[in-house]
Amino acid sequence: MKYVPVRLALVLILVVCEASVAATLVHNQEEYRQAVQDARAGDTIMLADGEWRDFEVLFTGAGEAGKPITLTAETKGKVILSGQSNLRLAGRHLVVSGLVFRDGYSPTNTVISFRRTRGEYAYHSQVTEVVIDHFTNPDRHETDFWVMMYGRNNHLNHNHFSGKSNKGVTMAVRLDSVDSQENHHVIDHNYFGPRPILGSNGGETLRIGTSKYSLTDSFTVVENNYFDRCNGEVEIISSKSGGNIFRGNVFFESRGTLTLRHGNNNLIENNVFLGNGKRHTGGIRVINKGHTIRNNYLQGLTGKRFGAGFAIMNGVPNSPINRYHQVEDAVIEHNTIIAASNIELAAGSDEERSATPQNSTFRNNLIFNEDGKNNFNIYDDISGITFEDNITNTKQVARALEGTSYRKVELREAENGILYPASRELKDVGVSRDLRVISRDDTGVSWYPKPDQRIRFGSGSKITISPSDSFDAAIISAKPGDTVMLAPGEYIASRIQVITRPITVRSTNPDQRATIHFERSSLFQIASGGSLELADLKISGRLAPDMVGNSVIRISQTPSIGNYELAIRNILVKDLTTNHSFNFMTASRHTFADTILIEQSAFENITGHVLSLSAETEDLGIYNGEYITLSGNRFTDIEGTVADVYRGGTDESTFGPQVELLNSTIERVGRGKRNNSGASVNLFGAQRVVIKGNTLIDSGGIRNVETTGEPKITITGNKFRNTPPETQVQ
Numbered sequence: 001m002k003y004v005p006v007r008l009a010l011v012l013i014l015v016v017c018e019a020s021v022a023a024t025l026v027h028n029q030e031e032y033r034q035a036v037q038d039a040r041a042g043d044t045i046m047l048a049d050g051e052w053r054d055f056e057v058l059f060t061g062a063g064e065a066g067k068p069i070t071l072t073a074e075t076k077g078k079v080i081l082s083g084q085s086n087l088r089l090a091g092r093h094l095v096v097s098g099l100v101f102r103d104g105y106s107p108t109n110t111v112i113s114f115r116r117t118r119g120e121y122a123y124h125s126q127v128t129e130v131v132i133d134h135f136t137n138p139d140r141h142e143t144d145f146w147v148m149m150y151g152r153n154n155h156l157n158h159n160h161f162s163g164k165s166n167k168g169v170t171m172a173v174r175l176d177s178v179d180s181q182e183n184h185h186v187i188d189h190n191y192f193g194p195r196p197i198l199g200s201n202g203g204e205t206l207r208i209g210t211s212k213y214s215l216t217d218s219f220t221v222v223e224n225n226y227f228d229r230c231n232g233e234v235e236i237i238s239s240k241s242g243g244n245i246f247r248g249n250v251f252f253e254s255r256g257t258l259t260l261r262h263g264n265n266n267l268i269e270n271n272v273f274l275g276n277g278k279r280h281t282g283g284i285r286v287i288n289k290g291h292t293i294r295n296n297y298l299q300g301l302t303g304k305r306f307g308a309g310f311a312i313m314n315g316v317p318n319s320p321i322n323r324y325h326q327v328e329d330a331v332i333e334h335n336t337i338i339a340a341s342n343i344e345l346a347a348g349s350d351e352e353r354s355a356t357p358q359n360s361t362f363r364n365n366l367i368f369n370e371d372g373k374n375n376f377n378i379y380d381d382i383s384g385i386t387f388e389d390n391i392t393n394t395k396q397v398a399r400a401l402e403g404t405s406y407r408k409v410e411l412r413e414a415e416n417g418i419l420y421p422a423s424r425e426l427k428d429v430g431v432s433r434d435l436r437v438i439s440r441d442d443t444g445v446s447w448y449p450k451p452d453q454r455i456r457f458g459s460g461s462k463i464t465i466s467p468s469d470s471f472d473a474a475i476i477s478a479k480p481g482d483t484v485m486l487a488p489g490e491y492i493a494s495r496i497q498v499i500t501r502p503i504t505v506r507s508t509n510p511d512q513r514a515t516i517h518f519e520r521s522s523l524f525q526i527a528s529g530g531s532l533e534l535a536d537l538k539i540s541g542r543l544a545p546d547m548v549g550n551s552v553i554r555i556s557q558t559p560s561i562g563n564y565e566l567a568i569r570n571i572l573v574k575d576l577t578t579n580h581s582f583n584f585m586t587a588s589r590h591t592f593a594d595t596i597l598i599e600q601s602a603f604e605n606i607t608g609h610v611l612s613l614s615a616e617t618e619d620l621g622i623y624n625g626e627y628i629t630l631s632g633n634r635f636t637d638i639e640g641t642v643a644d645v646y647r648g649g650t651d652e653s654t655f656g657p658q659v660e661l662l663n664s665t666i667e668r669v670g671r672g673k674r675n676n677s678g679a680s681v682n683l684f685g686a687q688r689v690v691i692k693g694n695t696l697i698d699s700g701g702i703r704n705v706e707t708t709g710e711p712k713i714t715i716t717g718n719k720f721r722n723t724p725p726e727t728q729v730q
């Protein structure tokens with residue numbers, strides 16, 4: 001009898017405890033700090049809806065299994081961390097959800113870090129439904145990271161990461177202390193949105209480990225994530241540790257590959273790579289020992305060499321830890337490879353990388369090509385790979401590989417969007433019927449939109465003006481995708497037009513092109529977010545100020561976020577002659593063009609260059625533009641070059657610059673006394689060059705300096721009159 005009150009008291013205490021497990025809504029940073037200090041296992045702290053500017057969130061605490069401490073938003077998606085903000089977690093059983101990082105960048109080197117400081121990590125903690133959207137350092141070559149996972153048993157799921165355009169991997173798992181090794185982290189259902197071309201090493205989307213700790217196991221699981229146009233560099237994922245699992249991920253139109261760069265015994269299964277024929281899309285690259293690669297579907301991948309649809313590399317004998325360990329004991333089975341431009345075996349074979357793959361198996365794979373070509377490139381002895389029971393629809397492939405039989409194969413699309421052989425006879429080759437393809441919508445968060453393609457030129461409305469209207473006002477009023485249409489006549493720009501969105505300027509009538517004059521040092525300055533299309537116009541430099549270094553188009557010297565595009569068609573540019581070094585277009589340091597296209601245009605009387613893309617002079621493997629195409633143009637009386645493109649350094653992780661000069665006439669170009677190269681076209685370190693069908697008259701020669709990688713250079717079918725032939729320097 002006398003024990004009853006004690007029991008009652010216990011019950012009461014439990015009830016009180018339950019009641020005290022409550023959500024605390026905080027409205028400012030001071031209230032937040034107090035709430036964190038007071039938080040007990042099972043508590044929730046909610047940030048009030050609204051913008052939290054310059055908030056470096058430190059979230060520490062000791063939750064318990066089943067009773068975590070949670071930091072979340074009053075309403076998911078309505079709490080915006082902007083300006084100089086970031087998040088650190090340290091402790092146990094912590095959960096963060098519902099936050100959006102946008103309109104700013106981290107003042108430190110990380111946006112979300114699973115540690116407070118070196119040695120003080122998070123364990124059994126989770127970050128879920130968090131958005132990082134273009135929260136990117138405006139200096140594209142200043143390095144930072146969006147997510148750094150430390151500690152053990154942490155979970156990163158259903159997050160949305162999109163638009164990182166500066167240097168540094170989007171996210172990394174770190175193994176640099178014992179407390180972070182054999183970590184068993186799980187990374188699943190995240191949406192890795194478009195990452196633009198970085199134009200340098202350091203543009204990976206996910207890295208696990210570093211070469212230094214690469215013989216250590218990480219045991220990280222990466223599954224059911226969606227990699228959407230992750231184009232940063234040649235490695236989308238760089239696995240640099242052992243015991244990882246990459247399963248059920250989709251790689252959609254992403255340039256680069258899942259690379260087993262360092263470390264052993266990784267499993268890659270049930271992944272789907274959809275290149276859709278986009279340039280430089282790749283699949284899987286195999287290096288090191290003991291990997292299993294099975295039941296992956298690879299389709300429409302155009303990459304080659306280290307960026308190929310599938311590559312097994314040669315190693316370095318007794319390799320240092322940061323070079324290439326020999327491939328041994330690889331099992332590669334039940335994969336379907338459809339329309340891959342290149343499958344590379346013993347890739348990278350050279351004097352240093354002479355250790356061929358050993359004791360490996362390639363079996364039950366389906367190789368399907370529509371073009372009837374052998375897409376296998378074999379660079380060394382591949383007798384260490386046993387080929388068994390593979391099927392191909394291409395006789396040339398069957399001839400090149402043992403254990404690979406030719407069959408007529410008819411493919412049919414199944415409900416999961418995957419192509420399978422129609423014949424039941426072939427049901428055991430290639431990927432399994434039950435392969436699940438995760439959809440974009442099943443990753444990330446439902447309450448934050450996933451980005452579509454960038455806004456196209458001409459997709460908006462038309463603003464038509466006549467010479468009596470203000471040119472400046474019309475450009476300023478143009479919204480993203482709008483076209484400013486100029487009726488025939490003359491226009492004067494009296495200010496530099498800063499372009500921060502994609503816009504088009506063109507004449508209403510291509511046969512009566514309007515003329516634009518400008519009174520400042522530039523007509524257009526492309527800044528963050530800007531892209532420009534010009535068509536059917538005349539541009540004169542006659543009214544430009546009498547100073548050195550004017551430029552019709554200049555790329556903003558302040559660091560810019562994101563890449564830009566420049567498209568020019570049927571324009572006449574003339575009289576860029578007030579003072580010397582007057583360029584048509586000038587790139588600035590740490591700016592990057594995805595594409596520059598100039599066609600059917602004429603350039604006359606210019607004291608500088610047409611295109612000056614040589615602002616990255618530090619020889620760090622960086623450059624100013626990826627695809628530069630000049631086609632069907634006429635260049636006359638130009639003191640500088642048609643194109644001055646520079647990429648220095650020895651790094652091999654980029655695909656560009658890629659320069660095409662086609663079917664153009666080049667007359668009296670390149671012989672100005674300030675043009676040090678003395679060339680009419682001056683290319684240094686370009687990775688792909690096509691110069692074809694041009695006529696050069698009374699001009700400087702074509703200068704192309706090959707530096708690093710295996711550049712593909714085609715200079716052919718050009719006519720040289722009173723012009724030195726091309727000089728290629730290797």
Ligand code: CA
Nearest residue numbers: 201202235653
């Ligand atoms: Ca890399």
